[in-house]
Amino acid sequence: MPEAARRRSTVLIITGMVLGGAGMLAYFVLSAPSSASPPQSPTASDAAGTPEGVARLIVTKLNARDLDGVIELTCAQGKSTGRRELLKAVPQLDPAAPESTRAKPVEFGIDHLSQFSDGYVATFTVLHEGAKQNGTMRLQLSADKWTLCGLDSPRIAGVG
Numbered sequence: 001m002p003e004a005a006r007r008r009s010t011v012l013i014i015t016g017m018v019l020g021g022a023g024m025l026a027y028f029v030l031s032a033p034s035s036a037s038p039p040q041s042p043t044a045s046d047a048a049g050t051p052e053g054v055a056r057l058i059v060t061k062l063n064a065r066d067l068d069g070v071i072e073l074t075c076a077q078g079k080s081t082g083r084r085e086l087l088k089a090v091p092q093l094d095p096a097a098p099e100s101t102r103a104k105p106v107e108f109g110i111d112h113l114s115q116f117s118d119g120y121v122a123t124f125t126v127l128h129e130g131a132k133q134n135g136t137m138r139l140q141l142s143a144d145k146w147t148l149c150g151l152d153s154p155r156i157a158g159v160g
Helices: 003-031 051-063 067-072 076-089
Strands: 107-116 119-128 131-142 145-152
Touching: 051 067, 051 107, 051 119, 051 131, 051 145, 067 076, 076 145
Parallel strands: none
Antiparallel strands: 107 119, 119 131, 131 145
């Protein structure tokens, strides 16, 4: 084989190997899961899509002392009395309460969830001044959305 033909053949083989390698690299890079964007955290509406999700969201809002956020997750018939009952049970949630009341620590947590004929009941705990008390919340579907539709909260410090 003449020298020029051998060089052309070698160049074609090397070019083919480079292009093949680049193609394989592109395939693996493009088919790999993207790590450029962080995973999306569930939104409030995603969390409220399940009974457990809405129960956890309610507890999160209670711990953040977000009374309006809890009321947003309440069924229509509970909105009118829900605010009054929550403020009576947990005065720390009341934005109009004295700072000395609002500053008192209170912590909510979820114990367990159980189904009943009309929805779910979530048992939760309230930790206040070293005492742990239990309460329950009823979760029901309202307009195809899980909502808080009944709360039996312990009274904090005998208020209410």
